[in-house]
Amino acid sequence: MKKIFVIAILIVALFAFSENGVYPDKIVVGSFQALSGPYAVIGQEMTKGMKAYFNWINNNGGIYKRQIELVVADDQLNPSKTVIEVKRLVEEDQVFAIVGGLGTYGCLAVMDYLNDNGVPFVYQGSGSSLLAIPPKKYVFPVQPDYTLEGQLITKFSVETLGKSKIAVLYMSNDVGKEGLQAVKTKLADYGMKPALEIPYNPAETDYSSLAVRVLGVNPDLTVIYGFVTDTVRWIKTLRDYGVECDIVTIYPNADPVIITLAGDYAEGIYITGWVPLPTEDRPDFVRDYQRFLGIYQESYPDEQVPSSYAVAGFIAAEVFVEGLVRAGPNLTREALVKSLESFDHWNGILSKDISWGPNQRRGKSSMYFLQVQNGLFVPVTNLLTLEK
């Protein structure tokens, strides 16, 4: 009787002091993605990237003999659903951490809740600077934020390309407005301001009437803060109207689909990038990409060219797993935070140059620029930072 009592107390103590979502044989991790609805095209791809990496880890023995179990909640990219789903993941499914949530508004909607409840939130499918600034103990952004990107775009346009008459076409939402503000701030450092600012609705299907205004100003460089389809619409419209200036656009567009959709119109446009490109002059990146492809195709053998969203999901999983490894076998949320804060220009397979530290949450502080040349992305700069 006494033995049973002691064992019972030990079991209760074990559960009382063990970390949520951490079991002897598995770690339960949550994510929120648009698995259905109109944005499933993004969410399903990002989920595949995460699953591919976690499957590979699990097939190779897991992390300290623990398998990673990924629970993906479908929020349809609707922030009101995100809040409900994330609370369910944390309070009912008792996940250890949230990894790779998709969508700016959803991520921002749950950011404070997760931070206040001490749930690590690693990698967000969003470039909002609000995730990184001010730093939040449990929130670890990886993707470059639009403020950093906007300032780097301006630096590249003015210092490298020597442009001075810059137009900014931006989605009239948080992404576009943050980008515009960043460009304006950096231009002010050069004693300049945008020659033209045009907000637009990304759902609109025709930008002809707005292109007339661009033509009227005749800028020598145009920055487009848009996502794939509206960016392609803009590029085609501007070129049809005879606007021949250089065009720079943002990293969500660094996907092969933009070349497929825009065709010859894409020639010469500059795009920011933060994921290394496997080009002939970088055999190390080619090797990394082949390794990624091998891991990815173990789960999805029919996919020859994974999308950039799948790449994002892969990086989310890769960064998180490195954090788990560094946290050691006695896994707690505090140990994970500490281990993630030890990242110092860390390079994984596709994750490159990731740094965090106490009170430092901007995971990426460097980006480079690509140009579309003969239907291919070609890097035209090394990694740039605001300091250099």
Add this chain to the structure above:
Amino acid sequence: MVLNQIVLGLATGSFYSLIALGIVMIYKTTGVMNFAFGNMAMFMAYVAFTFTAMGLGPAVALIIVLPLAALFGYAVERFTLRPIRHLSHASMLIVTLGILMILEGLVTQIWGTRYKNFPELIKGKPFVFSGKAGIVVFRRQDVLVFLILICISVLIYLLIKHTKLGIAIKAVSENEKAAQLMGISPGKVFSWMWMFGTALGALVAVLSAPKTYISPVMMVFYQIEGFTAAVLGGFESFAGAIVGGLALGVIENLVGTYISNELKSTFSLILIIVVLLIRPQGLLGSRKIRRV
């Protein structure tokens, strides 16, 4: 500048008019607001993409898809809506919402999650006109859409005024029971209108695909604008749908240029409310007078 914006607005408005026409066709006779209208069109755009992926030209793909779309419309009306027609309009609305969601999920399962490209029916450099009023650029495809709108408008006029089907459409939309007593089969009229309407939606989806690219959300914007155009012109008037679409295209451009581009979409929604408050029957609709 004003002339520019009016001309460009007419080009954009042509798409809105065609969508509004499709919505009105279905609503006028069956009284059903088809929320799945845009997604049915989107589905047919994916079908057209499949034909082009098999090596057929875009025009051929369109010609094949139009009758398929009509069959699709027929099937939806005949097998999902007509059996529950006696229940309530609300139940039919819910069915259209269900179809909307089913199609949204289905396309990603069948065609994957990547955006699809669709070629323009007419290729070639756009027409550029420059003068004192500024520069106006017409893409050939936009000119084609405007011409199609004119042709369809004329065809609808001839159909309504000079054919038995046209008379049946008018009779059923006026009074379904009286029409039935006169020997007209409302079921057949419903089927024809769903076939025409769905084919029209598919036409817009395929013609706009080179701009919107084929994805589950490709018709969301057009459906909203089409509804707005239909409200503006009059939900029960074919002429109203055409005028409403063109007017909306022009008004939006003028608002975007002279007031604020950010307010364009908001303006469309405000316009619906204002029209419903001041003239519920729309610009060209006629007020129904009922005996007590």
